[in-house]
Amino acid sequence: MIDNEPRRDIGKHARRPCPRRLRSAVPKWRRSLALALLLGLAGCATIQQPHRGHLGSEDAAIRECARWFKALDKAVARSDVTDIASRRIAGYPYLRVDRFLAAVGGNANDEAFREAWIERMRELDAEGRRVEIDNLPAAEVERLALADRGKLVLRTRDCATRLSMIDLPDAAPSTLLEQRARVEDDYSSIKRAFGLYLLTRLPFYKGVQDWQKDVTQTIRAARRGESPREPVLRYLPPASRGYTRREVAGILARAARHPFGIPDLSETEKDRLFATYAPVFEIETGGVFDRIGKLYWSLAATPQVDVSNPTVYRRLGYTRFENRTLLQLIYVAWMPERPRDHAFDLLGGHLDGIVWRVTLAPDGEPVIYDSIHPCGCFHLFFPTPRVEPIPSPRRYEEWAFSPAGLPATPRGSRIIVSLQTRTHYLRNTWPGEPGEGTAYRFADYDELRSLPLPGGGSRSLFAPDGLVAGSERRERFLFWPMGIASAGAMRQAGTQATAFVGRRHFDDADLIEKRFRLRDWP
Numbered sequence: 001m002i003d004n005e006p007r008r009d010i011g012k013h014a015r016r017p018c019p020r021r022l023r024s025a026v027p028k029w030r031r032s033l034a035l036a037l038l039l040g041l042a043g044c045a046t047i048q049q050p051h052r053g054h055l056g057s058e059d060a061a062i063r064e065c066a067r068w069f070k071a072l073d074k075a076v077a078r079s080d081v082t083d084i085a086s087r088r089i090a091g092y093p094y095l096r097v098d099r100f101l102a103a104v105g106g107n108a109n110d111e112a113f114r115e116a117w118i119e120r121m122r123e124l125d126a127e128g129r130r131v132e133i134d135n136l137p138a139a140e141v142e143r144l145a146l147a148d149r150g151k152l153v154l155r156t157r158d159c160a161t162r163l164s165m166i167d168l169p170d171a172a173p174s175t176l177l178e179q180r181a182r183v184e185d186d187y188s189s190i191k192r193a194f195g196l197y198l199l200t201r202l203p204f205y206k207g208v209q210d211w212q213k214d215v216t217q218t219i220r221a222a223r224r225g226e227s228p229r230e231p232v233l234r235y236l237p238p239a240s241r242g243y244t245r246r247e248v249a250g251i252l253a254r255a256a257r258h259p260f261g262i263p264d265l266s267e268t269e270k271d272r273l274f275a276t277y278a279p280v281f282e283i284e285t286g287g288v289f290d291r292i293g294k295l296y297w298s299l300a301a302t303p304q305v306d307v308s309n310p311t312v313y314r315r316l317g318y319t320r321f322e323n324r325t326l327l328q329l330i331y332v333a334w335m336p337e338r339p340r341d342h343a344f345d346l347l348g349g350h351l352d353g354i355v356w357r358v359t360l361a362p363d364g365e366p367v368i369y370d371s372i373h374p375c376g377c378f379h380l381f382f383p384t385p386r387v388e389p390i391p392s393p394r395r396y397e398e399w400a401f402s403p404a405g406l407p408a409t410p411r412g413s414r415i416i417v418s419l420q421t422r423t424h425y426l427r428n429t430w431p432g433e434p435g436e437g438t439a440y441r442f443a444d445y446d447e448l449r450s451l452p453l454p455g456g457g458s459r460s461l462f463a464p465d466g467l468v469a470g471s472e473r474r475e476r477f478l479f480w481p482m483g484i485a486s487a488g489a490m491r492q493a494g495t496q497a498t499a500f501v502g503r504r505h506f507d508d509a510d511l512i513e514k515r516f517r518l519r520d521w522p
Helices: 028-041 051-055 062-080 099-107 111-135 138-145 150-167 175-180 191-192 197-223 244-255 267-277 445-451 476-483 511-515
Strands: 087-089 092-097 232-234 280-284 295-296 302-306 311-320 324-338 349-360 367-372 380-383 387-389 414-419 426-432 441-444 514-516
Touching: 051 062, 051 150, 062 092, 062 138, 087 302, 092 099, 092 111, 092 150, 092 175, 099 111, 099 311, 111 150, 111 445, 191 476, 197 426, 197 476, 244 267, 244 324, 267 324, 302 324, 311 445, 311 511, 324 511, 349 414, 380 387, 441 445, 511 514
Parallel strands: 280 414, 311 441
Antiparallel strands: 087 092, 232 280, 295 302, 311 324, 324 349, 349 367, 367 380, 387 514, 414 426
């Protein structure tokens, strides 16, 4: 019998008070050095123009706003609450960028486009600032000399407006901004150089190929009717009203009015879109470690999963395909752990999960599905008949592994995502009837950026480098020559490198366009 109660005590940390600063297995001096480098790249440790000039401005209001951002950045850094969902832009403390915006920014050749592009980067920064302010300790809020967090948010918003009017009047072209609005990849070229990547990638590539063969055989066996190894639990989407494909097409058609093709969705539309394409998760369940649930902070030093509250986190994404923007619906389910099979198991550890993504064509039909684990590992593509693969341009590179395709989903059916026990590898995926099972609830992925603490206050699931403390895997000691920080650890969306051999990210704006050709546009 599987225990339905959340685990409140985890090992030796169970009765220790929740730390105000994020703890990690990484030595403190290394975390401090990494944070300093991170902030330096983000323009915090070394302040660049135009922000530097504003600090000495003769206009008192401009000068005070520049100093405000500098003080806020210092408070955020001191408290280890930097949010990396989108990346800061050196010299522009009121803007942040993600890979999608960085990709479309090169097309900022008219006023309407530039205005929408800059406004979107301001929105990303406003959201990041709100998260960081929510997670600041009370002492830091008091040190900033404002009465409450709401006033900190208002002060930041007002200063963002004031500085942007000086730096970017009427969304004027800015070569400097266009050059800096980039997201560096999440690979370390230095590690690859010291790890002799050009040589060591060959045995790693062979290991990837062996894993791909195992996955293909597993899916083929499941489709032939091979029985699961353990009893299966089914998790069904909430009983929410969805859309017809025609209704979805009408919603997506509005994106044509947006300068770079993002549909303006109401909360109701967002809810119904996620309900329309939500998968059924079918999991071989040999223990609590195979149950999905809600993440929370307890008195333990690491985040826990409440399996009595089945939850799937959702977020929107966007990708570019032949100069058009396609909407992506992303579903993330978390599990308490991937248990170790033996003393020398490199892949087991605290927390695990599955990420399932649906990419929609403008007519509302999915064109491709893909999945990873929250570590960015085990990237699989499941193309529909509407796309065909493009061969890899290079040998010895993880390109687009597709162990199987998926047909168009019949009316009334859902995609069933079947997972193996313990490893949570995909066992199979197919369109089918929802059937009976336990309903999961939806939660916004952004909730993970500011989770309540037992003693008051809040804290992100993610450290300033995007990693989840306590989810480290032993494989990091072996895989470091591939250049990925703490390989195997769970990490935040926007920081998920998905290839050991090559360079690839789950949120690359051209990820799908490079690897698949659309047979027909609606």
